[in-house]
Amino acid sequence: MSLHSPAVAKEELPFNTARLDALMDTAGLDVLLVCSKHNVQYMLGGYRFFFFEYMDAIGVSRYLSFFIYEKGRPEHAGYIGNPMERDEKQRFSHWVHESDLGSWKSVDAMNQAIAFIRRNGLAAGRIGVESAFLPADAYNALRAGLPNSEVVDATIVLERLRAIKTPQELDMLRNASEKVVDSMAAVVATHGAGATKNDLVHALQREEVARGLTWQFCLISMGQSFNRAPSDQIWQPGDVLCLDSGGNYNGWVGDMARMAILGEPDSELQDLLGVIDEIQQACRRLIRPGTLGRDLFPEAQALVDVSRHKDYLSFVIHGMGLITHEAPRLTPNGSVPYEASDAALPLEEGMVLSVETTMLHPRRGFIKLEDTIAVTSNGYEPFGDGHRGWNQAGG
Template sequence: MHAHIPFSTDRLDGLLDASGIDVLIVTSKHNIQYLLGGYYHFQFDYMEAIGISRYLPILVYVKGAPDKAAYVAGRNERDSVQNRIGAGYWMPPVVFGSSTTVEAMTLALEHVKAVATSFRLGIEMSFLPVDAADVLRRELPDARIVEAMRPLEKLRSIKSAAELDILREASERVVASMMDAVSRTRVGQSKREIIDHLRRAELSRDMIFEYALVTVGTSLNRAPSEQRLAPGEIVSLDSGGNYRGYIGDLCRMAVHGAPDGELVDLLGEIEGIQQAARVPIRAGLTGREIFNAANEALARSPHGSQMHFVAHGTGIVNHEAPRLTASGPIPYPADDADAPLKAGMVVSIETTLPHARGFIKLEDTIAVTASGYQAFGDSGRGWNPISS
């Protein structure tokens, strides 16, 4: 059984032990997908609401005893589970029958009480509905409840070779989709139309389109709108495309016609910051050193005082561990800023310049290796031309 489990049980057990957790009750779709090696029930890929409640899958994992794990599935999930098992992938014993959050938690706790001797429970507080939490408090009133987000996040932070291959492919497909969208973009088209080009391009590459943050011209507004591209204007394309559960998140630039000298210089400054931030990346480096290198480059740049640089972890979740700064666009504690990076971690680095010419940005995906780094989807970094 252990040979087929798609994550390191020893690493997870150590993280749980350090957090004072004996039993995990996992309720987030992303962590269940990770712990089950990519499995998810297709019916609720878009929305969880159904009937009078919502779909709530639950995975129970007992520290040091993966054979005591169980997966609580929805009533209509049997076919999906059978396909998964039939394909030879790991799946713990499955408990079918839930159609509400209360039923799902009731079934999960029946299993917990049958297999656990200690009730130090790790839960994902941001992903546990109130009515299911009420069931937990009622059925196990003396249980010690611990937030499980951090150990699960740290488990996911070091990617396997297979995960890195998926992230590389996700990144390359996003950039290829952007180039496809640029080739279809014309003067007079709206941001909604440009985003639709990108959506179709990602879907054609077997990706799930998650989002696109697009600017046109001098506007810094990145939301979809009817704003239309005028001759000579620039376009920023920042998109997250999901490939087999992992997010390709990159940003590239385009311009109608040939870029003038000022635009070339501005994007060149941003490229300089991006490359400077890459130089020190390797296993053993602390995340703070990435920011030190970027800040030194910003200090030398003519527009450095106007630019914004950030580095963050990425994978199944955008802005996951390693968490390297507390002052980025998504606020969270910089718990990993002074911890050594490890081979297999993946970091997004991005430099943004809100300028009178428009919103200019590059965002890259960087995998940490023992001796340096690998950049995924590293093409299309200059001004990509939009035809008339």
């Protein structure tokens, strides 16, 4: 079934069409065939079909939706989705001109996308896809259905488009970060001796959901152990606790890490967290428009290198937004490996960074701070910047 929406002016679209067209032109793309949930949501201005929020599998195939964009012609954009989205479209009327809502299987969705591309006279163009998110059966259908087209990866194009956040998107990230940190503080304040890692993670999930977040994960370490999986390990007096959690607000991710302790932090623990904070601040004060991404590292890394704890200290920066570790990508040496394609480029207003320093102390355990920092017109703004010291258990 094909549904039509009235045309929308470019200035009313949820993304910058001039920026996207320029990125596509540089990559030599005629059409984008977007299929990842986060990028479909981004291109549609926040829409994500609730029924398949947690799982794509259904029957013998999977849910697969497409946003289709022709360079320079947003009025020709299309959306391919599931029949049940007809009800959702009445509630959330996204802006695309044409929607085909008739696919239950991945190949069916691709065949509808192929038909859309043919109707618009683009069967011989260069089509950008998200290679890591496109199922093999759908890719094979695309190659068979459009044999005269050239299919290339467009992941970086979409990453670069999302790298500059709008004020509304920054508000979402600010909310997500603050709600994650507030949830952590509430859990620490209401738990104490005898609580297990499982207890704390379940409580954190409840706190985040109660604040309007979609729960994603919690990496939790306790005592001298570096194991960050939830378990029945019990919080003992004197044990440090690291909560590293992600929850999203309307799709935008808050990913923060804060420390707690059962009891009073001694002078050594105060010093250790102080070392971490000093490294964090060395990076943070350099964040401003025009700073090259690679120039955020030397001062902080120098503090790591001269520290007597250097053998178990690490420092990294990565982009934040609809996913963790998105553009700008500044280093190939972090915990998540990828090419540092933005390291030689200047920071721009609206970019958002996650700055994190981790210490795996052989006696005191896992100690970490992870902060979310937005690049502003004259510097930076931290999101969710509270509770960065030792939070004491209250239960």
